[in-house]
Amino acid sequence: MPDFTDALKPRYDGAATLQAERDGSPIDVDELAKHLLSRDGFLQRQDRVVRVLQKEKLFKKDQTLNLSRPERYHVGLARAKAVQRIMRREGWTTGEDYKMFEYLVDEVSPYHLHLxxxxxxxxxxxxxxxxxxxxxxxxxxxxxxxxxxxxxxxxxxxxxxxxxxxxxxxxxxxxxxxxxxxxxxxxxxxxxxxxxxxxxxxxxxxxxxxxxxxxxxxxxxxxxxxxxxxxxxxxxxxxxxxxxxxxxxxxxxxxxxxxxxxxxxxxxxxxxxxxxxxxxxxxxxxxxHPAVVYGSLTYVRGQIIMHARLVLARAVTVAVRYTAVRRQFRDRDSKNEAEDEMKVLDYPTVQIRILPLLATTFALHYTGEMMYDLYSKSREAIEKDNFGPLAELHSASSGLKSLCTMLAADGIETCRRAMGGHGFGGGSGLVGVNADYLSKPTVEGDNWMITQQVAAHLIKKMASCVSNPNAPPKDPTDTLFQFYLKNHAHHIPQNVVRADQISDQAIVEAFQWRAADLSYRAYQARVVDKKPWTKLMIQLHSLSRAYSEHILVTTFYNYFQTTSTNLSSPTPAVLRTCFRLYALFTLDTFSSSFTLTNSVAAESIPVLQDAILNLMVELRPHAVKLVDAWSIPDFLLQSALGRYDGRVYEELYDMAHRRNPLNKVTFNPDWRCEEIVLGSEDRGEAVLAKL
Amino acid sequence: MPDFTDALKPRYDGAATLQAERDGSPIDVDELAKHLLSRDGFLQRQDRVVRVLQKEKLFKKDQTLNLSRPERYHVGLARAKAVQRIMRREGWTTGEDYKMFEYLVDEVSPYHLHLxxxxxxxxxxxxxxxxxxxxxxxxxxxxxxxxxxxxxxxxxxxxxxxxxxxxxxxxxxxxxxxxxxxxxxxxxxxxxxxxxxxxxxxxxxxxxxxxxxxxxxxxxxxxxxxxxxxxxxxxxxxxxxxxxxxxxxxxxxxxxxxxxxxxxxxxxxxxxxxxxxxxxxxxxxxxxHPAVVYGSLTYVRGQIIMHARLVLARAVTVAVRYTAVRRQFRDRDSKNEAEDEMKVLDYPTVQIRILPLLATTFALHYTGEMMYDLYSKSREAIEKDNFGPLAELHSASSGLKSLCTMLAADGIETCRRAMGGHGFGGGSGLVGVNADYLSKPTVEGDNWMITQQVAAHLIKKMASCVSNPNAPPKDPTDTLFQFYLKNHAHHIPQNVVRADQISDQAIVEAFQWRAADLSYRAYQARVVDKKPWTKLMIQLHSLSRAYSEHILVTTFYNYFQTTSTNLSSPTPAVLRTCFRLYALFTLDTFSSSFTLTNSVAAESIPVLQDAILNLMVELRPHAVKLVDAWSIPDFLLQSALGRYDGRVYEELYDMAHRRNPLNKVTFNPDWRCEEIVLGSEDRGEAVLAKL
The missing domain is CATH 2.40.110.10 (Butyryl-CoA Dehydrogenase, subunit A, domain 2)
Known part of the structure; x- marks a missing residue:
């Protein structure tokens, strides 16, 4: 029904704003998207499956939040069955196509466990x-x-x-x-x-x-x-x-x-x-040798990390686009009353919540890539009945599963809060993914539980390096531990972070030294001092996190040094900014662990804040294009705040005014009257009968 | 319908376990409950209203998670209207009764804004x-x-x-x-x-x-x-x-x-x-003078803090009771194969997530009490057209609103994750309160936004103290800042925390010194160095947090020193343990901010972990009784995991097997067949029509 609101426009034009953001950064989005999402033909597959799904009425999502839980199962089962029929109709047979369906439909299928x-x-x-x-x-x-x-x-x-x-x-x-x-x-x-x-x-x-x-x-x-x-x-x-x-x-x-x-x-x-x-x-x-089972567990965990990066990318996409469109308050120091209000994303207090997470999506990405590569390599060894690499791989995968799912789960909520009031609304598009993703820190190995296995493995490795310091290293961890043992008596020179003067290599070394030092402390406490395991658990959890962070940082560094050199300017430089932002933000968050382990000098800590602020200033102009590169389709986002075209307010209003079933009912608010619904056949009794 | 599962019992008896926990602590729960919850007759009112609500079918909650959002509004309105009728029937007329209804019904009433x-x-x-x-x-x-x-x-x-x-x-x-x-x-x-x-x-x-x-x-x-x-x-x-x-x-x-x-x-x-x-x-x-409006805003924020403590207490109640009943794994160092598995709450990795939050409920409580007292006192001043105290009170209330709602919102999720798999289930009883509470960091002043006001106020105060260092102090902040200014040239002796050797007074001083020092730095940056406000925002946010933490710690210390002395042993000692645990846990989390401001010596940080572990060992035997004292009724908890009697598994099973409407429908999982429901009149079409 037309009304006077049809002609209204928002005060600031979101579409023009996002266009200006895109025009302001020379990043080649298509190139970066291919760089990130070519494995197994992900991008093309996504396009192909989205096109089919968009045409199917059964897969319309805009009433999802209005369905009851039993209804959600009904619909879920109908969709699971339809997917089978569609796949046959379209002649798609691979597991990858099937997984893409489930990813884009954005709900766990009742058939999920079957495949x-x-x-x-x-x-x-x-x-x-x-x-x-x-x-x-x-x-x-x-x-x-x-x-x-x-x-x-x-x-x-x-x-x-x-x-x-x-x-x-x-x-x-x-x-x-x-x-x-x-x-x-x-x-x-x-x-x-x-x-x-x-x-x-x-x-x-x-x-x-x-x-x-x-x-x-x-x-x-x-x-x-x-x-x-x-x-x-x-x-x-x-x-x-x-x-x-x-x-x-x-x-x-x-x-x-x-x-x-x-x-x-x-x-x-x-x-x-x-x-x-x-x-x-x-x-x-x-x-x-049933250990082969650990192989597929490791593969599943590689998938969890790759999934974590996409889930986090999705939340960050919504947050970046919305906070680029949203304006609130003029600059406190501005004297010009006629000036536009500031884009919320230009506030450092908003940046500090969103931009390190944007950097984190790339950190997760390169480690996910590394895990897949490592898994393929170790598969070959396993086929030859060589289970040596499995323990190392399994340990790394446990620690990373714990860290990455926590980063993603917490990251969704951080993005949501950074979006203020509208972040609490259904228009964020994050309600469902948020609720679903909260399972991840628990399933496939509880995030606190499995870190104990990582620590046990590291203690064992350190013990073996201590007793055999000159054995040929079997993997990078051996190399790191041997280096540490040779140098830890005379502390290595501490890295002094002064604004932007710390080298990338020095950042990597700080993370490595911390991981090795905490491993050595754990070895000392457990093997030499024979402390009860239970008393050490918190310390061991922190060790696993530090060790996993060193993998993320090292891998990010290695990959952008090698693979990003093929990308056109300024993408390699921007990826380097992401690397530094992720690393220094993490360093700042856990600064006492870095100073405790003599990985970074205490006097470096106070200057980190400025270094981080500067990195965010560097990254800011590219934020919208960086999230564009993650290529999350609007069909998946289902987000008024995060839609590609920036028409945030038009869509929020349309959802409320034209697509909300509650607005089709006139209620009776008078407490003297028992009926809930006014002038209708159904006075609400059916609903109350469900109680 | 009876079946073979009726006769089954859980392997470990949850009811007996909680009873043993209660027998193991001499805390007088009734006395402590009265100490915490006597203001405005809270406890008696809660009992009275629960008794009435339990008898009303309309207020049965066990199908809440099965209702759709439009149904939730229907039911919400029906309940809002019924509350009016019940209040008149029972002859209850006060706003306190009404608020108690809403608190216990545990959903925001469609009438909420009216009153x-x-x-x-x-x-x-x-x-x-x-x-x-x-x-x-x-x-x-x-x-x-x-x-x-x-x-x-x-x-x-x-x-x-x-x-x-x-x-x-x-x-x-x-x-x-x-x-x-x-x-x-x-x-x-x-x-x-x-x-x-x-x-x-x-x-x-x-x-x-x-x-x-x-x-x-x-x-x-x-x-x-x-x-x-x-x-x-x-x-x-x-x-x-x-x-x-x-x-x-x-x-x-x-x-x-x-x-x-x-x-x-x-x-x-x-x-x-x-x-x-x-x-x-x-x-x-x-x-x-419309500033009087700030008075009621301050009152609302006092209520938010008091509410935050109850919401956090609710999550902690569920987490403590469930993890005391839940057993998983034997001690890794145990050689006895026949030994029972450990209670999950005995793992330090679980304690470190739940017990500091248990301590936090008390920290919030005493500050909430202080806010109410302060508000009453300043009301009198306002009535006499003296608006002096308002700025101070408003500033404190803004910072505390931000900190306390964040502690509660994050605390709910921390508790949930600490409960592992069942924490993700509807049996936690936290699904609704979690989703609702996530609005609190944003409403009534966005948690990041309002900290800027706090910082602005502190900078102003510091500037006035600097220019007038011997003026008679108007409030405790003036006193603190003046003390700081007299001593900051020659740093005060740093507090060395060695295991349990740091005095309570020294802990309080560390928090005070940090707040003052960060205020001084902000003053220096903004007033002396004239840095742009925007560049300082992150630093100012941290200042607000540090300032609010100093209020929580100082107030907790003052109150348990005075009011808890009336309580019977061992309650005062246990409250002191809570004080130290909250304070040292916070100190550890932000250790670099304490060392940076010379509030605590760097060499104290590594021993904090052991001090915290020891405090948790002290607190552990009283955990169940401490949450009992918060007196959250089962009617409000609606939690299988957190119910008072410890029958966790019996209730989880009953919810699934006897009260889940989805189990009344037989579905057709065959993908070849379009109907979703098997052998029923309604083949699921009604549900699909809603898409």
């Missing part, structure tokens, strides 16, 4: 015979699978799982059973309402040697189990399964619970590439 | 005649009011508001008009669907002296305007008004937008206690 943990586990842990039976059904989506490992009582501690799988020799069957309430499977995605099959991880109970009635546990083992009837989709007798209910995020996903009552499965249910139970004796025989 | 900003503005800014007309209607809830100040384009910068109110002398009317899209009122609570009336803040345009056609602005002025018809509840012609749509939180609230098309209101619409337009000349006459 991730379910497929991967069967592929990696099933025997050849089992694979021959299951893989065609999986790849054809005749069954929908999930992965039931975590339980109500145990997540991180996999050895503590309570679900039992007891071998019944007479029947040649396993009996799967939940002896306690906390044995209930819990959190397992796709299991609540969707899956027909599950990988169930259970404690394998086998008869004690020489005993008929006594059993002993052989640790957690995966079983493949059909859980629901193919026709009715009802769970089988002896299985209780359902959705665990609403969560912070993941509204479209049916995270599930499941319990078993002495439920029998055939012997063939146990995935038996690495372990088999003998028919006769019920004894277990192990074969092969 | 807060609407009522307050009329009371404080209307003339006696206007009050006589409006107050009975307001107090009788015959009209529902809101407060329309913020606009699409301007929030913090009130002087930049674009809505105009032009005086039309011929008609003796004002013409309210929105000349641009960004002039749209925006964010204003209760306005979207509920309110009948609004306080509209608009730029007052009066004819230029001696001119008929030219107008000039006299700044923002409040007008009271009826916006919707009393019968049909439709907006009047010339007004466009609606709800802005879904947000991060505040689902039950109809934050609105509103535009005017040359809309005429009578002269009496302008609230005229402090300013009046003369009928004849159209000239403005100002009267009285």
């Amino acid at each position: 991730t943990m379910f497929l991967t586990t069967v592929r990696e842990q099933a025997s050849e015979e089992q694979k021959k039976y299951w893989m065609p059904k999986i790849l054809n989506w005749d069954i929908i699978g999930c992965y039931a490992q975590s339980e109500l009582g145990h997540g991180s501690n996999v050895r503590g799982l309570e679900t039992l799988a007891k071998w019944i020799p007479e029947k040649q069957e396993f009996e799967i059973h939940s002896p306690t309430l906390t044995a209930s499977k819990w959190w397992n995605g796709s299991m609540g309402r969707t899956a027909t099959h599950a990988i169930v991880v259970a404690q394998l109970l086998l008869p004690k040697k020489g005993s008929k009635s006594e059993y002993e546990s052989h640790g957690p083992q995966p079983f493949i189990v059909q859980i629901r009837d193919s026709k009715t989709h009802q769970p089988f007798e002896g299985i209780v399964v359902g959705d665990i209910g609403p969560k912070y995020g993941y509204a479209s996903m049916d995270n599930g619970y499941m319990l078993f009552d002495h439920y029998r499965v055939p012997k063939s249910a146990m995935l038996s590439r690495y372990a088999e139970v003998s028919d006769e004796t019920g004894a277990i025989s192990r074969k092969g | 807060t900003m609407f009522l307050t503005t009329v009371r404080e800014q209307a003339s006696e005649e206007q009050k006589k007309y409006w107050m009975p209607k307001i107090l009788n809830w015959d009209i529902i009011g809101c407060y329309a100040q913020s606009e699409l384009g301007h929030g913090s910068n009130v002087r930049g508001l674009e809505t105009l109110a032009k005086w039309i002398p011929e008609k003796q009317e004002f013409e309210i008009h929105s000349p641009t899209l960004t002039a749209s009122k925006w964010w204003n609570g209760s306005m979207g669907r509920t309110a009948t009336h609004a306080i509209v803040v608009a730029q007052l345009l009066l004819p230029k002296k001696g001119s008929k056609s030219e107008y000039e602005s006299h700044g923002p002025q409040p007008f009271i305007v009826q916006i919707r018809d009393s019968k049909t509840h439709q907006p009047f012609e010339g007004i466009v008004v609606g709800d802005i749509g879904p947000k991060y939180g505040y689902a039950s609230m109809d934050n609105g937008y509103m535009l005017f098309d040359h809309y005429r209101v009578p002269k009496s619409a302008m609230l005229s206690r402090y300013a009046e337009v003369s009928d004849e000349t159209g000239a403005i006459s100002r009267k009285g």
